Amino acid sequence: MAELDPVIHAQARLKIMSTLAALDTDGSIAFPRLQEVLSMTAGNLSTHLRKLEDADYVEQQKAFSGRTPVTYVSATRAGRRAFEDYLEQLRDLLGGTP
Amino acid sequence: MAELDPVIHAQARLKIMSTLAALDTDGSIAFPRLQEVLSMTAGNLSTHLRKLEDADYVEQQKAFSGRTPVTYVSATRAGRRAFEDYLEQLRDLLGGTP
Numbered sequence: 001m002a003e004l005d006p007v008i009h010a011q012a013r014l015k016i017m018s019t020l021a022a023l024d025t026d027g028s029i030a031f032p033r034l035q036e037v038l039s040m041t042a043g044n045l046s047t048h049l050r051k052l053e054d055a056d057y058v059e060q061q062k063a064f065s066g067r068t069p070v071t072y073v074s075a076t077r078a079g080r081r082a083f084e085d086y087l088e089q090l091r092d093l094l095g096g097t098p
Numbered sequence: 099m100a101e102l103d104p105v106i107h108a109q110a111r112l113k114i115m116s117t118l119a120a121l122d123t124d125g126s127i128a129f130p131r132l133q134e135v136l137s138m139t140a141g142n143l144s145t146h147l148r149k150l151e152d153a154d155y156v157e158q159q160k161a162f163s164g165r166t167p168v169t170y171v172s173a174t175r176a177g178r179r180a181f182e183d184y185l186e187q188l189r190d191l192l193g194g195t196p
Contacts, residue, residue, distance in 0.1 A: 001136060004109050011102050018192050038099060094116050
């Protein structure tokens with residue numbers, strides 16, 4: 001039976017990857033906006049993003065909006081591929097399901 | 099954003115529920131057979147089944163095959179409903195996904 005990537009399967013990270021994968025390729029989302037979409041605290045979101053970064057699935061880039069630093073988050077190419085593999089394995093796993 | 103039932107979302111329990119939900123209503127599966135289908139150790143399977151029993155999602159019944167006691171495992175009605183809800187919330191969560 002399929003083994004689901006535990007880096008992606010954890011509920012918070014599944015939501016993050018699902019949101020990032022829905023962006024255009026090369027698309028990114030500002031950290032505060034992502035926080036709002038997912039209703040997560042900054043600390044919780046940061047923790048999960050770090051885990052996804054460690055797996056090379058997401059990237060964070062700092063930019064300036066006027067004088068304010070803003071962090072933009074995006075899925076890497078490896079992250080998108082891992083997420084697609086995850087979805088396929090999930091479909092396999094749920095295959096017998098009505 | 100949808101919250102996934104953590105009792106079901108854990109990978110091992112997702113596999114168990116998916117397997118049990120694929121049985122006929124009123125269908126059950128022998129513990130050793132379930133263990134084989136899922137490639138899980140008896141201890142690991144027992145632990146997860148206990149958690150699912152505590153949530154009233156599965157039922158275990160002892161029967162005899164000749165003199166050998168066999169445990170049969172099935173999803174309860176509440177378990178099937180919870181699993182369907184889980185799948186719907188998962189679809190919601192993955193909704194933005196290509």
